[in-house]
Each structure stands twice: as C-alpha cells, then as structure tokens.
Amino acid sequence: MSQTVLMIDDDQELCELLGSWLAAEGFSLTSVHDGAAGLDAARAGSYEAIVLDMMLPSMNGLEVLRAxxxxxxxxxLMLSARGEPVDRILGLELGADDYLAKPCDPRELVARLRALLRRAAPAPDDQALLLGDLRMDTGSLMVWQNDELLTLTQTEALILRELLERPGQLIDRQNLSRQALGKPLGPHDRSLDMHMSNLRRKLGPHADGRPRIQSIRGRGYLYS
Incomplete structure (x- = not known):
C-alpha cells in the first residue's frame, strides 16, 4: 500500500517532479499550492507525512505550521528556499520534525520522508510507560498527563519515550538524536535543543517546581 504524503508548495513544477520521484518509491503524493488550502487539506485528510514550504500565498508556512x-x-518536513538558520530554528520551534533547504535532491527528500515514517511506526513491543503523572503508549506515542492528552509532535514524543524508558539515567545527546531524530548531530546543529525546549514547555515542571528534564552540559539529558 502506498504511503500518503501531502505537499503544500506553490511551485507546481517542483511538485510534479517530486511527485514522480515519490510515486516511483512507493508514495502517493497530494499537492496543494496555497497555504490556507493546504491547512484545510491537512486537517481534512489522513496523511502519513506532510511536506510544507516556508513561502506560500495566503498563509506562509510558519502560519500553517502554527495552526x-x-x-x-x-x-x-519543512522546506525553505532561503535556507537561513533563523528559518530552520523557527520551524523547529513551531513543531516541524525535520527541515530541508531548497533546491533539494529528490533522493534526499525521499530518504528524509522514509526516516520520518520509520520513526513514526508503532513500536513492536507496544506497552504503557507510567512515571509520576505521565502515561505513554509507546506504540501510538500518545501521552497523557494527569489523564489529559498532550499534543506532542512525533519527534517530541520519541524524545520523551527515550527519556521515560530510562528515568534517572543520562542519555547521550548523540544517541538521543539518532533514536528520536534519526540522524547524528552536526557540530552546530541545534535541532535537538529546539525539540527539547518545546517538550519541556509542554510538560511543565513537576508539581513541586522541579524540572522534569535535566540537561547535563555537553553530555546529554535525563528525566528526573
């Protein structure tokens, strides 16, 4: 069965090119060329992944992502022709799971999508993780805090799963990036930090004010 991808990008020629590549790789691509229409399509459809361009008519990519x-x-996965670090940081802060600068190699886009979908696949040892006021279904990556369902991105949930599986243990930054982001960290790569910041904000501190996630400078993170 084809894996369904929604591409929101006003470059129709690029969408046709990538559509051909994705079809050959077993994907089914739906293209929308307007920000507001893309947001409607994403909300109405059941897509396994979304590719979102930064620059769009009616609503820009960041506005679409925020909504x-x-x-x-x-x-x-977010695309941007400008390739500026600030665009990547903003996209990650708002919940993008990955980022690719345009023009992009279709083979790299396919590889990035496969990595996203692979990380989103249910865990074979589907189980519930319980720790304090948090409960996580490791297969669906759904997380509840005091019985309230949290809205986490796939990457945030994968990071949290790694932390909850080894509470109180320091998890190396590189290992955490490989497991949750599907890639090693480069020397100036802040993507893990951005996802971690979003996760901390959504979880909040413990009831007594203690931080849930501790950062050991230069080494990694642990859930306490």
Missing part, C-alpha cells in the same frame, strides 16, 4: 500543530502531530 496545524494545535491539533495535528503528523510527521512534517
């Missing part, structure tokens, strides 16, 4: 992440945690 989408209020209710949807579908794996999302």
């Amino acid at each position: 989408l992440r209020q209710t949807c945690n579908t794996p999302l």
